[in-house]
Amino acid sequence: MNVRITANTVERTTYLNWIESLRDKHVIKVVTGVRRSGKSTLLKLYRQRLVAQGIPEQRIITVDLDLFENEELREKHALHQYVLSRMQPDGMNYIFIDEAQRCPGFEDAVESLYARDFTDVYVTGSNAHMLSSELATLLSGRFMTIPVLPLSFAEFSLASTEPDTQRRFYQYLEWGGFPEMLHFADNPQSMSSYLEGVYNTVLVNDVSERHAIRDMTALKRISRYMFAHAGSLVSANKIQGALTSAGHKISQPTVDNYIDYLTDGMLFYEAQRYNLKGKDYLKSLAKYYAVDTGLRNYVTGYRSEDIGHMVENIVYLELIRRRYPVLVGNIEGREVDFVVKEQYANAYIQVALTIHDAETLNRETASLRAIGGYEPRYIFALDTPATSSEDGIRYVNIIDWLLGKDTVLP
Template sequence: MSIRKDVIKQCLISKQREVDEAEIVNRPIDFEENGNYVIVGVRHAGKSYLLYQRVRQLQAEGKGWDEILFVDFEDERLAEFQAEDFNSLLEAHLELYGKKPVVFLDEVQNIPHWDKFVRRLADAKYRVYVTGSNAKMLSKEVATTLGGRFFICDAYPYSFKEYLVAQQVELREHWEYDTIQRSEVKRYLNEYFYYGGLPEILSFKNKRAMLSSLYQKIYLGDICARNNIKNDRVLNILIKKMAESVKQPLSYNRLRNVIVATGSPISVPTTIDYADYAADSWLILPMENEIGKLTEKETQKKYYFVDNGLLNLFLMNSETSLLENMVAVELCRRYGKKNVFFLNAEKEIDFVVPDEKLAIQVSYSIKDETTYNREVSPLVKYAKAHEDWKCLLITYDEEGTEEEIPVVPVWKWLT
C-alpha cells in the first residue's frame, strides 16, 4: 500500500523545522555546486548533520525550503515506504511549492531500488545528496552502482578542532601562549584522546559504556548482519587482535593463527574476508606499506581504528597506540585514506603522504634514550635523503627541535 501524499507532506514540513532548529558544527567539506553526493562513513559520525550543513549553505545562497526537499527515512511515518512511492516525494513537493528542488535523502538504504531512483534524478539534472547505513551501503558498491554521477564523501568522527567547537571552546589569537586556554585545550584533548570524537559521545557522562554499546550493537552488529555471520566470536577476536597490534604491520596468517589458537578453526581466505568486512564498515582503516612489494601491500597492512574511543575499548595502559591511532585518523581525514601510508624498509617511518611530501614519526615521549634512537634516527636519515620533504615528530606534550626535525605536541598539531 502506497504512502499517502499528505503523510509525505507532513514529513517534509516537520523535517524542515528540525533542520532549521538543529545546532550544527560546521565541518570543512567543500561541496561542488553542481555535484551529486553520497556521504559514507562510520555509524554515528554525523552524516545527517553534514546534510543539514549543506542545507544551511544553500539557504545562505538564497534558496528557501521551496527549493529544497529533505526526507528522513527513519521517520516512522515512512516505515512502509516502497520504491513506487519515490515519485510521490517529488509530486508532494511540487504540490506544496511548484518548484524543482535540490533533493536530500537521509538514511535511504532500507528502501528497495533507492539507487535506481537517485540515478534517475541525476539523469534528470536534479542535485541529489544521499546518506545511508554502512550495513546496507558500502562506498565501493555505491561507486559501482551509481557510476560517475555521484561524488563519494567520507564522513569521519569530529576532528579535534571540530570537537572544541562542539564543546563551545573559542580559540583566541595566540591562545597557545595563554596559560588558562592552553590548559583548557589540553583538558579537552585528554578527553578526546581516550573517548574519541563521535558527536554523540558529547552528551553522555558514562562515555565508555556508550561506546561499548555502540560497538556491540551497531558496529559488530552491522558487520554480522550484512555478511550473514552467525557467530560473532571469531570476528570479535580478529578485531581485538587488530587493536592490540595497531602500531605493527599484521599479516593475514598471523591473524588466522591467533584465532586458531583460541580454539576456533578458520581459513586464511575467511580471515581476509573478515578483515575486509571490518574495513567496509569503517570500523577499521587499513594502511599499506608505501614501498612494499604488491604481495606485502596486500598482506602486511597496519590496521587503525576510525575513532580512539572505539580502540580504547580494547586497550589497557597503551597511550602510545592511542597517540599513533589519533594521528593516523587525522591524516586520513586531511589527505584521504588512500593517500596515507607507512614505510617499512631500511627506515621505518610511521606515516608518509607522498602527494604532500610529508613524513611523520609518532612517539608519546622521546625523553628515553632507547625511544629517541628508535624514533628520531630513522626520521633524520629519511629527511637527509628527502630534502624537499617536510618531516615532523609528533609527541603527546613535548616540543622543540631534534637535529633540525620539528618536534610538535599533538594538541598543537591538531589545532
C-alpha cells in the first residue's frame, strides 16, 4: 500500500473546525469514539492551534488518564485538585481530560470545573453510554458530543500516494481507516497485529472490565457474529439461536445486554428500522454497522463476497460522519437501505455495487419507487456517473461522493 504520513498525522480539518467553532462557548465538549480513532491526536492538533493563535501554554491544562504516571489522578478529588492547582486567574483556561472513563465519578469533577469562571472544558472517552448518560444526569443541556470515527476515505486519500483511485478505495475497504494503521501500510502482518491490539483492548478495557463480564467466550462470539452480519438485519433472538446451535447456551436477555455493551464500546453503530408507511419505528430487528471495515475484516477474514455489505458500511459511516441521523427504511416489505433525516425532508438511499445488472437495478429502484412523493431518492453505486433517471431517482458514484466531488448530502 502506498501511503505517506505528513508530520506523523493526517490533519482532520472537518473535526478541528467543528471543535474550534465551539471554543469559549459555555458547553462541555465531549469527544467520543472507539479507541485509536484519533481523539487524542485531534485534541493535540487543536491545542497546537490554540498556541499558534496566541494562547499561553500555561493556560492549557492536559490530563491523559491512560498514562500510568497519571494513575493517582483516576480519583475524582485528585483529578479536580490537580486541574485547580494549574488554573490561571488572568484569562480563559482550556482544560483537556483524556479518556475520562478511567476516573470513576469524573463527571463530578467536570461539573465543578465547568461551573467556574474562565474555564473551557474538553473531555474524551471511549464509552458512549457512560459519557452521554452519566454527564446528562448532572449536566443536561450543558454539553455537546463530538463523535470521532476512524479516517474517512477522503482523509485516507490525503495520506496515500496510490494514484489509482479505485485501487486506493479497495485498500481502504480492506484495511480500514484507523489513523495509526498508516504507519504499517507496507506490512500486512503488522497491520493485522495492530488491529488485533485495538480489538482486544476495546473488548477488555471498554466492555469486559466496565461491565464485569464473566463469559468472554460468549462476548467474542457475539462480536464476531455482529461483524460477520454487519449491514444485515439481526436480533438478539437470531444471535441466541446461532450460539445455541454452536453448543453455547445463553439467554436472550444476556445477548441483548452484550449487544448494548458492544455498541457502548463503539465497535458497532445501530441503525433502527423505520416504517415509511406508518411513520413509526419497528421494534423487531435492526442493522448494526462496524466502526471500521478493517476491524471487521480482521475479525471475520476478508471475503470478496462481502464487498457489498462493506461498501454499504462505508456509506453509513460517512453519513453519520457528516452528522446525518440515519435509519433503515421498510415499505410494504421492501427494504430501503438508508433513510437520511434532513431538516425539512427525508432522503432515501439504496446502495449497490453495480447498476449494470438488470435484476439488481430493478430490485433497488422498486423500493425507491414504492415510496412516492417528491423527497429525494438516490442509488449509490461504484460504477455509475452522476445522472438522474426518468422517475426522479438520482444516481451517485460512491467514490466521487466520498471524495466530495458529488455534492449531494454534503
